[in-house]
Structure formats: C-alpha cells, structure tokens
Amino acid sequence: MICDSLPRTRLADLPTPLEEAPRLSDALGGPRIFIKRDDRSGLCFGGNKPRIFEYVFGDALQQGCDVMITPAGVQSNHLREVTAAANKLGVKSVIILCGGTGQEEPQGNLLLFHLLGAEIRYFDKDLHAYDDPELWAYIDSVKAEYEARGHKPYIVHFSLRSGLLGSAAHVTAAEELAAQFAEAGIEPDYLYVPSGSGVTASGYVLGFKHLGLRTRVMGICVLWPAEQVARDVERHANEVAEELGLATRVGPEDFSVTDKYISPGYGVMTPEVNEAIRLWATREGILLDPSYNGKTMAGIIDQIRSGALTREHTVVLVHTGGVPALFAQNRALIGE
Ligand SMILES: Cc1ncc(COP(=O)(O)O)c(C=O)c1O
Structure with missing residues (x-):
C-alpha cells in the first residue's frame, strides 16, 4: 500500500462497495453510472x-x-x-x-x-x-x-497536518477503487467527487496518477471558487507525494474542477438538487445528502442533459456521506 509508512488506526469498514446504478442510468438515458458507497464506511453514518x-x-x-x-x-x-x-x-x-x-x-x-x-x-x-x-x-x-x-x-483542521493525512487516506481509497475497477472490468472516464476543501479529491488525483489509471477526477465545488479548490487539490496531492517520497507529482492538467453548481450557496436546496436526491432514492433506493452529493449529482445530470456525458461514457459518483443533513432540510425537501 502506498501510504503504509503513515501511522493508522482502524476505524472504518473497508472496502466500501462499488455498485452499478442501471435503473438510474436508464432514467437519465445516459452513461453507465457507478457509485462508490463511502456513505457505508462505518462510524456514525459513514462518509469520507x-x-x-x-x-x-x-x-x-x-x-x-x-x-x-x-x-x-x-x-x-x-x-x-x-x-x-x-x-x-x-x-x-x-x-x-x-x-x-x-x-x-x-x-x-x-x-x-x-x-x-x-x-x-x-x-x-x-x-x-x-x-x-x-x-x-x-x-x-x-x-x-x-x-x-x-x-x-x-x-483537527485541513489547513494543518490533517489536510495532508486526509489526502493520504484518499490515496489509499484510490488503490481500493482501482482494484474494484479491475474486478468489475471497467476503467471509468470520470470520477465525480464532491469538493469542499479539495482534500478528498486530491487523494484520488494523486492515487490514480501514481497507479497509471486514466480515470479523470472531476471535483464539483460546493463552497469555494474553482480556482482556489484546484490550487488546494494540487497542493495537498503534492504534499502527500513529497511526504511519501513518491516520484509522481500532480499538475492542473491531471484533473478538473468546476464551481458551476455552487449557486445559490452552500447547502441551499434547489429544484435541481431535490431532483437529484429523488432520482437516486426512487430508482436505486440510495439517499444522497443535500450539500455535497445532491449538488454533485445535479452537476452530473446537467452534464448528461447538455450532451457532455453520453451512453458511451462510464462515470462514478463517490458518495462521500453526509446523509444526516437531509433531516435538517426536511421542509425544503418537501417543497415548503
Ligand atoms: C459529506 C461530505 N462530502 C464531501 C466533503 C468535502 O470533502 P473535502 O473537504 O475533502 O473536499 C465533505 C466535507 O466536509 C463532506 O462532509
């Protein structure tokens, strides 16, 4: 394992499943869709x-x-x-x-x-x-x-050592996912990662590049502007690479980040997020959170409807958890 030199305490239920979502794909007339179930990673309601x-x-x-x-x-x-x-x-x-x-x-x-x-x-x-x-x-x-x-x-704060360690944790997640891709016989075109600080996305970017996967990480910003998140993804990834003594380094050409879907603001319910949550729930029985995965899925749906994603593509949504926040948005979700 790439990060074996770092101290680690077992807390999570790993590996989390990688599942295909064929009924959702049908409903969207779109790409093959997989979901990495980090919402089932253990502790208290899982997540990244x-x-x-x-x-x-x-x-x-x-x-x-x-x-x-x-x-x-x-x-x-x-x-x-x-x-x-x-x-x-x-x-x-x-x-x-x-x-x-x-x-x-x-x-x-x-x-x-x-x-x-x-x-x-x-x-x-x-x-x-x-x-x-x-x-x-x-x-x-x-x-x-x-x-x-x-x-x-x-x-614990991502501007301190926790940021580097969080990124390293997702280099390990990238290794886990690479093995699951091989087992499923797929090499997805895109891995969609809800992005706040960019720590989670940065680990996947470094991990995939180091392992030679061509799956491109797509960070969907939920809070900060894309320029800032892209800088932080690159910085976190390269800090980990340096700490671990890897020859691999990451640059802006290795991943994509968009802030197109932030509006009207962090955690604010929109009809698009509501639709994304209901589609997963009704087609696959899986709940997304409103602030991160609901927003990211709204972005994926937009990319399908605009023609950027087609039936020829294979995509993965990393479900980074956060489902308890649904209950704090109960009225907005039922349209009150
Ligand atoms: C559910 C969920 N998904 C994604 C993220 C974003 O992760 P990162 O800050 O590593 O970009 C967070 C961060 O708080 C989160 O709670």
Missing part, C-alpha cells in the same frame, strides 16, 4: 471522514494526544465523525461550532453532536471564517485551557 480519521487519529495517538479540538459549521459531518471516532478510541472531542449560537433546532448533525456527547463550544461568527485570526485565537484558548488541566490536545 472515517477514512480520513484513521490517519488523523493514528497521528494523534502516536503523539500521545488525548483531546481532539475541531472547528466547523453547525451541520458539519466532520464534527459528527471526529466525535464518533474519539468516542470509539476513548479520547475527548471538543467541537467548536462556527456561526452557532446554541439557539438552532437540534436536528440533523446538531442532534447527533448532542447524542454523541461532544463538548460543544460556540463561536458566533461567520460559518466559514476558517482563516479568521479571531477563530484561531479562540481555538488556541481552548487548547491552552486543556493543557492547563494536564491534557495533550490535537487540533
């Missing part, structure tokens, strides 16, 4: 995070850390899974809810933070203020508080 946290917690435990401190949004899948992983390994999880006030309806992921027993702190400022000095000052103050009590905290 159980893979990532195998390496992040591997690193934290090797350093003797016993408190994980993590900032993110009120409906964050990341915070749900970091807490589930911490619980499984017997370490503490302190989550910082950016943009949270404590007044939100306890639904979706927020409900699960409570049930999982996370220590919740509120940082009442912009949801995505991740490079905000005030947020980092707050994180440092929480860290200092735990250090003063004799603990060794670890900060």
